[in-house]
Amino acid sequence: MQSTRTTHRRRALAAAGSVLALTALTACSSVDDGGSGDGGGDGEGGSTLSELQDAGEINVGFFGEVPYSYMEGEELTGATIELGRQIYGELGIDTVSGTQVEWNALIPGVQADRFDAVSAGMSILPERCEQAAFAEPTIMYTTAFLVPEGNPNNLTDWQSVEGGDVTVAVTQGAIEAGYAEETDVDAMEVPDRQAGLDAVMTGRADAYALTGISLRALAEETDQPVEATEAFVATINGEPQIGAGAEVFRQEDTELLAAYNEQLSTILADEAAWLEIMEPFGFSSAEFPPEGLTADALCDPEQDLSDLADELGMDY
Template structure:
């Protein structure tokens, strides 16, 4: 605020007396209540007025990335374009961000949502709000051709004593910490590919579809293992990803979920958007799975309730 505006404000308050002062304070309070109390407050109307929704992405194929022409694309971007378009916001603008900085940047107000297929985890739920589960996750390894360490599931990596590349802050990073697997952290999927190809890591752990996409999109001597559900301490690590919002942006989240709900309840509608990017029925979220269930983090309970196989 400039010194001129500050002086005018002080003069106005002095002239009008304490009644005007209280009115001004009340007005400030009502604005804060409209947001999250931490500077948030993005609404459907504010996005419509701007004509643009700003999303953060991590550059991970096939979720959200820029193509060879510099165009923002990917499955979660296609989903956002459909949903925000139906909400009256036609332009989806992306900011590429390192994985560990996605939620901090969101809460700081650098963008409106995170569009990266981010896994719904209890610690993340404390920091941000997730839309309906949109993509079910499996895990896979990117390995040198021939899979010299014979990696087939998470326990095989533990038993082989391999050094894994993991994306900093991603769910596979957590698996490695829980099972004492040696790791190097990378900022992007391309960095993980380079780590394996150069021999700095024995394998790169990431979601099954991302690993498959990496292997198919490179001429480097690497391959993808079959996808699996990681089991840690005897518990299947059931996971799903979704769009991420600030906790205070409840109106925007509710509006997004209203448009998303018929898509995640209709496999054909979901596949129409997701299949062009390599997603299959295996990644379609099961009926009954909610963000709240995943935020609670009781994976055994989820598996039992939904009858999901390990």
Template sequence: MMVAAGSLAGCTKTDTTSGGSLLQQLQDSGTVTVGFAGEAPYSFEQDGQLTGATVALHREIFKNLGIDNVEGVSTDFGALIPGLQARRFDVVSAGMSILPQRCEQAAFSEPEFNYTTALMVPKGNPANLTDMQSVQQSGVRMAAMTGAIESDYAQQLGIDAMQVASPQDGMDAVANGRADVFALTGISLNWLAKNNPQAPVDVTSSFVAEIDGVPQVGAGGTVFRKEDTELRDAYNAELAKITSDKDKYLSIVGPFGFTAEELPDPNLTTAKLCGGAG
């Protein structure tokens, strides 16, 4: 089941003041509602159904916590944390990058995916772009998704990036000539290109972005409200059983294009990422 975020604007999804923790409430109801932004292959709609790698993880983990149903609320990426804080959904299912400024606003699970960046360019890559520095030096027109980490990279590098609302919008901008390059995670761009074979675009090899010579090693996770510590801790305990077992991990997220390369580094914890590591 999915609903638009606007339809929940006049009400709240959860109210932890009305009897027990959120974890207990979700177990009692049997349903968890996740906010998602339609970024394939993380969490998106396909044939009217909520699917994606983070959704598959959530179905497995919440089932093991006694919560059998996962429902979705679609919203723009930049509105996911505000929507969570406004209680329009229980958690965020978007593989959101764990960044210090986001950790000030919400709580994150331990990492679920390692991240690298890639560039979507016109066929043949006429500007010969390879990384964020090549974008910066070439002066080409760049598109980035509002609220995504690549938008932050652009800002830190002094790139005046065109903001787009979705991966599809970014691809369209490149295909239509409104942008020369669209930066996003390699997984997302490769999925987008694979599922739009007629689009006149290529995707570069993935890379670890560098800012001031510092590699931006990234990882993403599920987002919780800061007060929902019991739910987050229970989630992390189940997540660890999956990320510590490569075969189990790949059986869940592999169908969405994820490989062992995306398996999170156990030494790169959420505490480190929230502290600015990476």
């Protein structure tokens, strides 16, 4: 039987579909510095991997979201960036540069050769897997709410916002927008974290839903009277949502994807090595991918997430 996550995630991305298509048509056809410019395949001009190794640089698309990938002054940094720097460095690509775009332009941008990969901690979803190639999971996600101090509505999990009694801000194109689409939630879409924070502070929204790690960082960096709730695994229509983020490549860049995954596997084999890279950005063992979780499983629209969660021993 087809998983219920197919329906709500397809609906979640349907609204962004026209934006994705339009952006893909209008995006420039040549890569930024460090790109292949030939669609990234293994054609006569050589593979993307070999071209990046020759150039010694890879240009990644990023959204600008703390703590994943963002600019700190003039420096590109973040957990996914630093993880990429280590992996690409092992592949002989010593420089990681970036191009910041809107969230909905990340996949169209890599498809159109504006950059060589996406480094934004993007969640692995079946609909996205139809458009791009995801590396193996590198980060596990839980959901949380950014709320006024004291959490006046006592929001604890996704069920606590269902029913339309509260208004929840969600980022356009993000997983939480799909959760709201599929459930009885009064939601308003915002373009980014700052807009989500503003919506809560002005009272236009009672809460802002996003990944727990993002909201913890946002609550810590702002002086506004807000707090992040305890993170939780969202249950939508009775099914736990296994959220995992990964690096994203063009589908034809099979050699680059395989090389990235090979280096990633050595880091994931040692949780301490993963934590050494990720912990400075606020990640903990709670975000470390469980053994046995694969991109193939998360890309499969027929995968029953309840069964998968049970197989992996996940609590929800």
